[in-house]
C-alpha cells in the first residue's frame with residue numbers, strides 16, 4: 001500500500017471556515033424544526049436591488065456573454081470599477097490595473113499568492129477574518145499577529161505594529177472597517193499607519209469591502225489614497241457583495257501595480273478564467289449606479305447595531321465596544337468562561353457558543369475563529385425582531401451563569 005498521503009499536506013492544513021460551520025449547524029437545526037436565531041451570517045439580509053438583477057437577466061440573453069471573455073474581467077466593468085474607485089475613495093487607477101475576481105475571497109487569495117514567497121511575513125491585526133490566515137498559509141507566507149482587544153476598540157497602534165515587524169516582514173494587511181470587530185480607523189490613524197508602512201518599505205494589502213458601511217460619524221479612509229508615500233506598493237481588495245447585497249453573485253476585484261495585476265491575472269487565467277459574464281454585467285450595473293440602496297441598508301444596520309450593543313452590554317459578564325462599521329458586534333465574554341451554566345462549565349468561548357446553541361437556540365461565532373478566544377462575533381444583518389428575540393434569549397441564559 002502506498003504510504004503517500006491521500007490529501008496533500010498543504011491542503012490538509014486548511015481549516016473549515018468556522019463562520020460557515022456555525023451557519024451550517026444553525027441551518028440544520030432550523031431545518032429540523034428548531035427555532036434557531038442565527039447571528040453567524042456574514043451577509044446582508046436584503047435582496048439584490050432590482051435594477052442589478054435586470055441587468056443580469058438582459059446579459060443572460062446576449063449570446064456574446066455565453067462565451068469565454070478575457071480572464072481578467074470585461075473591459076467595461078474594469079473601466080467602471082476604476083471610475084467607482086475614483087468616486088468613492090479618490091484613488092486614481094487606470095482600468096488596466098483592475099483584476100475582476102470571483103468574489104472578494106479570490107482577490108484575497110490572489111493578492112497573497114502573488115506577493116508572498118515562502119517565509120515572507122504578513123502583519124495581521126487580530127481579531128481577523130478567518131480567510132486571511134488560510135490564504136497567507138497557502139501562499140507559503142507567515143502570519144504575524146498583532147493582537148488588539150476591547151480596551152482600544154480593537155484598533156492597533158503603530159507601536160504594536162513596529163514591535164511585530166522583522167526583517168522578513170513584507171506586507172501589512174489593513175482592514176477598515178473590520179470584520180469581525182467593526183473597528184474603523186480614523187483618517188489620522190490611517191495616515192500614521194500608512195506612513196509607518198511606507199517608511200519601512202512594506203506593501204499594504206487593504207481590504208475595503210465594507211467601505212460604505214460606517215456609522216455614528218465614523219468615516220472610511222482609503223489608506224491607498226490617504227498615504228501617497230506608499231507609492232505602487234498597495235493592493236486594494238474590494239467587491240460588490242456587502243455594498244449591494246450581492247454575496248451570491250461572486251464578483252470582487254483587486255487593484256494594484258501593473259506587474260502584480262498581470263501576474264495575478266495569469267494565475268486566475270489558469271485557475272478560474274473569467275468571472276461569470278452574467279454576474280459581471282450585474283456588477284457593472286451596481287458599481288455604475290448610485291449608492292441609494294446601500295444608504296437604505298446602512299440605516300437599518302445602524303438601528304440594529306445600536307439595539308444590539310445596548311442589549312449586549314446589559315448582560316452581566318459581557319462587554320461590547322461600539323462597532324463603527326461593517327455589520328458585526330464583537331463582545332468580550334471572558335468573564336463568563338469557567339462559570340457554571342445549566343449544569344455545565346464551558347472552558348472556552350467555543351464551548352460556551354455550543355452551549356448557547358443547544359440551550360438558547362441562538363448561533364454566535366466564537367472568537368476562536370478570529371484568532372482571539374474569549375469573544376463572540378454577532379452579525380446584526382438580520383431582521384429587527386429576530387435580533388431582539390435572539391439577544392433576549394442570550395441574556396436570559398447568560399444571566400444564569402454563576
Ligand SMILES: Cc1ncc(COP(=O)(O)O)c(C=O)c1O
Pocket residue numbers: 042102103104105106129175178179207209239240241247250251252
Ligand atoms: C473582510 C472581508 N473581505 C472580503 C470578503 C469577501 O467577500 P466575497 O468573497 O463574498 O466577495 C468578506 C466576506 O465575508 C469579508 O468579510
